[in-house]
Amino acid sequence: MEMIKQLLAQSRRTMLLAIVASALSAVAGVMIIGGVNHALENGLGSLTYGVLAYLAMVSILFMSGVWSQSLLVGLGHRMVYQLRLQLVQRILNTSLARQEQLGGPALYNVLTRDVTMVANATKQLPVSLYNGLLLLAGISYLAWLSPILFLCTVLLVALGVWGDFKLVGRIKKMMADVRYYDERLFEQYEAVIEGRNELGLSQPRRRHLFDRRLEPAAKGAMDTAIKADLLWAINLNWTTVLVFALIGLVFFLGMTLESITQDVVVGYVLTTMFLRTPIAMILEAIPAVLRGTVALKAIDKLKLADQEQTSNERDEPIQALHFESLSLNKACYEYPTQGDESGFMLGPIDFQLKRGELVFLIGGNGSGKSTLAKLLTGLYLPTSGSVKVNDDLVTHDSVAEYRSCFSTIFPNFFLFDDVLSGANESTLGDEDVKVNSREDYFNERVRHYLERLAIDHKVSIKNGQLSTTSLSQGQRKRLALLLMYMEDRQVLLLDEWAADQDPVFREVFYREILPELKAAGKTIIAISHDDRYFDAADRVYRLDQGGITDFDLHSDSLFHTSIKDSALAESTR
Numbered sequence: 395m396e397m398i399k400q401l402l403a404q405s406r407r408t409m410l411l412a413i414v415a416s417a418l419s420a421v422a423g424v425m426i427i428g429g430v431n432h433a434l435e436n437g438l439g440s441l442t443y444g445v446l447a448y449l450a451m452v453s454i455l456f457m458s459g460v461w462s463q464s465l466l467v468g469l470g471h472r473m474v475y476q477l478r479l480q481l482v483q484r485i486l487n488t489s490l491a492r493q494e495q496l497g498g499p500a501l502y503n504v505l506t507r508d509v510t511m512v513a514n515a516t517k518q519l520p521v522s523l524y525n526g527l528l529l530l531a532g533i534s535y536l537a538w539l540s541p542i543l544f545l546c547t548v549l550l551v552a553l554g555v556w557g558d559f560k561l562v563g564r565i566k567k568m569m570a571d572v573r574y575y576d577e578r579l580f581e582q583y584e585a586v587i588e589g590r591n592e593l594g595l596s597q598p599r600r601r602h603l604f605d606r607r608l609e610p611a612a613k614g615a616m617d618t619a620i621k622a623d624l625l626w627a628i629n630l631n632w633t634t635v636l637v638f639a640l641i642g643l644v645f646f647l648g649m650t651l652e653s654i655t656q657d658v659v660v661g662y663v664l665t666t667m668f669l670r671t672p673i674a675m676i677l678e679a680i681p682a683v684l685r686g687t688v689a690l691k692a693i694d695k696l697k698l699a700d701q702e703q704t705s706n707e708r709d710e711p712i713q714a715l716h717f718e719s720l721s722l723n724k725a726c727y728e729y730p731t732q733g734d735e736s737g738f739m740l741g742p743i744d745f746q747l748k749r750g751e752l753v754f755l756i757g758g759n760g761s762g763k764s765t766l767a768k769l770l771t772g773l774y775l776p777t778s779g780s781v782k783v784n785d786d787l788v789t790h791d792s793v794a795e796y797r798s799c800f801s802t803i804f805p806n807f808f809l810f811d812d813v814l815s816g817a818n819e820s821t822l823g824d825e826d827v828k829v830n831s832r833e834d835y836f837n838e839r840v841r842h843y844l845e846r847l848a849i850d851h852k853v854s855i856k857n858g859q860l861s862t863t864s865l866s867q868g869q870r871k872r873l874a875l876l877l878m879y880m881e882d883r884q885v886l887l888l889d890e891w892a893a894d895q896d897p898v899f900r901e902v903f904y905r906e907i908l909p910e911l912k913a914a915g916k917t918i919i920a921i922s923h924d925d926r927y928f929d930a931a932d933r934v935y936r937l938d939q940g941g942i943t944d945f946d947l948h949s950d951s952l953f954h955t956s957i958k959d960s961a962l963a964e965s966t967r
């Protein structure tokens with residue numbers, strides 16, 4: 395709602411103009427009816443004058459109508475455009491922790507379904523405003539024609555509005571239910587797309603997903619939407635009945651009450667018939683507006699943008715600080731509770747890292763390595779304790795500068811095919827280069843790394859874009875490493891990077907690439923299960939149930955298995 399209010403506030407002038415234009419058109423419409431009524435009652439007088447006045451009114455009605463609609467249509471579409479941009483901006487401003495809590499389907503639902511619903515609601519804005527003003531002008535004319543009949547009209551309309559209000563509450567609840575079912579549907583869509591391998595192989599799983607998950611959600615949405623639309627259809631017919639009841643009331647009152655003349659009755663009936671269209675159009679717009687309101691409420695409920703960008707981040711490029719050291723001081727990170735279960739708690743952790751060091755984090759599955767990696771890189775802020783960089787506290791305001799020291803490859807990394815967009819200035823060339831242009835220099839460097847990573851036979855680069863990202867997982871990880879080279883940041887975090895590499899390239903990674911990066915002045919944190927390469931690190935830390943301890947290569951063993959066992963496992967791999 396806040397977003398819509400802000401957008402409307404920005405367009406105050408256009409709104410005002412649109413209201414003036416709509417009012418002009420509405421007044422012209424009512425004057426046509428009034429004029430016809432007057433002519434019926436008093437005769438036409440001059441035919442030429444009558445025709446000219448009629449044509450003038452029709453022209454005003456047409457031109458001001460088109461003017462108001464064009465203003466409002468533009469406003470509606472601009473609001474949708476801004477809503478889309480704002481929503482993505484808000485998601486970008488949402489902390490990783492909150493995004494993980496919400497999950498992908500909820501965010502997709504907002505970006506696709508909810509935005510469409512709000513767009514449909516805003517499209518009703520021009521129609522409703524125009525018809526609302528037309529209705530207002532018509533009602534004022536009715537009040538002027540006969541106060542007694544107007545009182546009766548008000549009573550009848552009050553009855554209709556009361557019925558509408560009762561229905562609207564129920565329908566809004568149903569629409570919230572439809573949205574709930576739609577969100578469940580999005581979860582199943584995600585399973586259909588992401589689980590394509592498993593579903594392709596297993597008929598029982600396909601059936602279960604289709605019959606037990608997807609179909610009930612789709613049916614729930616359909617049944618509830620049908621009920622809501624049916625109720626509204628009944629309401630539309632009920633309104634038509636009310637209009638005719640009004641005409642009947644006016645007609646019979648006119649016949650019986652002497653104070654009401656025949657021309658008043660004719661004027662009343664004519665105007666009421668004329669107002670049927672705006673009433674119907676306003677009523678037809680209401681369901682779309684209700685759906686839009688439900689969608690906006692759902693967007694608000696997600697509590698996006700919990701980490702507003704600092705003004706510095708919005709306006710200027712972030713200046714990375716010069717990394718010398720980082721430390722965690724009794725730092726803890728606790729995941730939010732899920733249902734009755736309390737979330738996993740990492741820490742309290744004391745940890746130091748200096749520029750140029752190569753450190754390994756090891757530990758069993760679920761011990762907290764990736765959680766610590768996110769804490770170290772500033773993707774999570776500690777729930778207690780502190781993170782310091784170069785002895786300065788990392789706070790909400792300074793975390794953007796801190797983050798810009800890091801390049802990461804997490805197991806669920808996303809491979810951007812645009813190498814240029816993330817590349818550091820230093821990798822784009824300088825005066826000393828032998829090649830002619832910066833572009834050549836850049837391409838040369840990419841080619842060099844593609845060769846180094848042994849994927850030059852699969853991938854090439856054109857206009858800063860990778861030729862393909864449809865590769866094996868191990869090859870994709872090598873490309874992610876290429877992007878990391880081109881990003882050229884000071885601290886590199888690699889979360890089980892070597893897990894998908896063949897034994898030959900794993901050896902290259904631990905024995906050549908990591909030492910080369912270290913020699914080039916990079917600080918490296920690598921999460922690893924490869925115990926035969928632990929000696930490549932300056933220090934090794936072991937995580938166990940959220941706690942951290944130093945790992946002594948000679949006296950400790952990983953996962954409480956003997957070195958002999960792991961060597962055996964390695965040789966059979």
Ligand SMILES: Nc1ncnc2c1ncn2[C@@H]1O[C@H](COP(=O)(O)OP(=O)(O)OP(=O)(O)O)[C@@H](O)[C@H]1O
Nearest residue numbers: 494729737738757758759760761762763764765766
């Ligand atoms: N987004 C999340 N929300 C809630 N709990 C989470 C989330 N991510 C991880 N956890 C929990 O935190 C614990 C540690 O997870 P983490 O991913 O840090 O382990 P890990 O040591 O990296 O494991 P692995 O070696 O299997 O990758 C797990 O018990 C997990 O259930």
